[in-house]
Amino acid sequence: MEFDFPFDTKILPAGDEAISLACELLRAGEVVAIPTETVYGLAADALNADAVAKIYAAKGRPADNPLIVHVSDKEMYSKVAVLSERAEKLIAAFCPGPLTIVLPKRGCVPAITCGGLETVAVRMPSDETARAIIANSGLPLAAPSANLSGKPSPTNAQHVLQDMQGRIPLVVDGGESSVGVESTVISLVGDKAVLLRPGYITAGEMAKVLGEEVELAKAVLQQVDASAPVPSPGMKYKHYAPNAQVTIVTGSSEKYCEYVNANAQQGVFALCYDEDLAGLQVPAISYGKAGEPATQTKALFVALRTLDEQGAQAAYAHFEHVNELSTAVYNRLLRAAAFRVVEL
Ligand code: TXA
Ligand code: MG
Numbered sequence: 001m002e003f004d005f006p007f008d009t010k011i012l013p014a015g016d017e018a019i020s021l022a023c024e025l026l027r028a029g030e031v032v033a034i035p036t037e038t039v040y041g042l043a044a045d046a047l048n049a050d051a052v053a054k055i056y057a058a059k060g061r062p063a064d065n066p067l068i069v070h071v072s073d074k075e076m077y078s079k080v081a082v083l084s085e086r087a088e089k090l091i092a093a094f095c096p097g098p099l100t101i102v103l104p105k106r107g108c109v110p111a112i113t114c115g116g117l118e119t120v121a122v123r124m125p126s127d128e129t130a131r132a133i134i135a136n137s138g139l140p141l142a143a144p145s146a147n148l149s150g151k152p153s154p155t156n157a158q159h160v161l162q163d164m165q166g167r168i169p170l171v172v173d174g175g176e177s178s179v180g181v182e183s184t185v186i187s188l189v190g191d192k193a194v195l196l197r198p199g200y201i202t203a204g205e206m207a208k209v210l211g212e213e214v215e216l217a218k219a220v221l222q223q224v225d226a227s228a229p230v231p232s233p234g235m236k237y238k239h240y241a242p243n244a245q246v247t248i249v250t251g252s253s254e255k256y257c258e259y260v261n262a263n264a265q266q267g268v269f270a271l272c273y274d275e276d277l278a279g280l281q282v283p284a285i286s287y288g289k290a291g292e293p294a295t296q297t298k299a300l301f302v303a304l305r306t307l308d309e310q311g312a313q314a315a316y317a318h319f320e321h322v323n324e325l326s327t328a329v330y331n332r333l334l335r336a337a338a339f340r341v342v343e344l
Pocket of ligand 1: 036038068100114117145232235
C-alpha cells in the first residue's frame, strides 16, 4: 500500500476539545498521538486493519514488530485477550499502570496489530487523558511509541512533532510523561513468566504477586544474533539511537570524568549523572541522579534527543550498576549504544 502524508498536524492541549477531536479521528480510522504515563503513543483503532496499517506507515516500522493494544478497563482487556489466573493477578496488582502483558489473542484482533503472531500485548494506561480517549471512543487502541522507528521514544508533545509533523492529523499534548521509559512487557503465554522488556514495574515486584519466578529474556541485557529467534520481535531492532555514537562507561564518577576528559575533542559529549557535571571538561547532558533510577527513566529519552539538538557526534554515557529498577535504564542505554561498553 502507498501512503502519502498530507497532514497539517494540529497540536491541542489535553482537555475536552482535544479528547473529543481525538475520538472522532480514531473512529474515522485515523492515527492520533496521545500522552501516556510512560511515553507518547501513536494510536489507532486496534481492531481496524486499515487504521493500524497507517501506524506502521507513519512510524516506518517493520511489519513483523507487533503493537501494544491499550484498553480502558477489564472488560475491554478480555475482549482482546484470553485472561489466565496469572494475568488476573497482575492486572489486579498493577493495572492501570505501566505494565504490558502478552497473552493469547482473541479473533477480533487483526493479524497486522500483532505482527502476525497468535498473541497480543495489552496495556491499561493510568494517564487520565489516555484513559478518557480509549473509554470515550469505545475503541481498544493499538499504540507504539510515537517516534520514527529507531529513534528515542518521545516523552513530550514537542518530541512527537519532531518525528510526526505532517504524518498524522493530531497530537494531544498532555505535558511531560511521568515515567519516561516504555512499559514493562511480560509474557504469560508459556509455562514460565518471562520479562521481555524491563520498565518501571520490576520483575521482583511481579514475582511477589505471582508467587513464581519471573525469568529475564536473554535479549534484555545481551546482544542477540539478528537471525536468531527472539520471544519479542522488538528485541531485534535498533532502538533509541541518537545520531551521535554512544558508548557506555561504567565505574566511579571520578574514573568516568577522568576517562571522558582524556577523550575530549570537538563533538564529544558526556551523557552523565548530575553528580558528574562538576568534574567534566566536555559539553555535558545529565540524565538524572546517580543511584536514583526513577530520575533517570524520566530524563533519559529527553537527554538522548538533546544530544542530537546540540550536534553531538560521540557521547560517553555514565552507568553505575544494574539493579532492579536500573535494568530498565540499562536496557535502553545498551541499545542506544549498540552494546558498546567500556568498563573502567
Ligand atoms: O509504554 C509503552 O508500552 C508505550 C506506550 C505508548 O504505551 N508503547 C510502546 O510500544 O512502547 P512499542 O510498540 O514501541 O513497543 C512494543 C513492544 C515491542 O518491543 C514489541 O516487539 C513488543 O512490545 N510486543 C508487542 N506485541 C508482542 C507480542 N505479541 N509478543 C511479544 N512481544 C510483543
Ligand atoms: Mg518503541
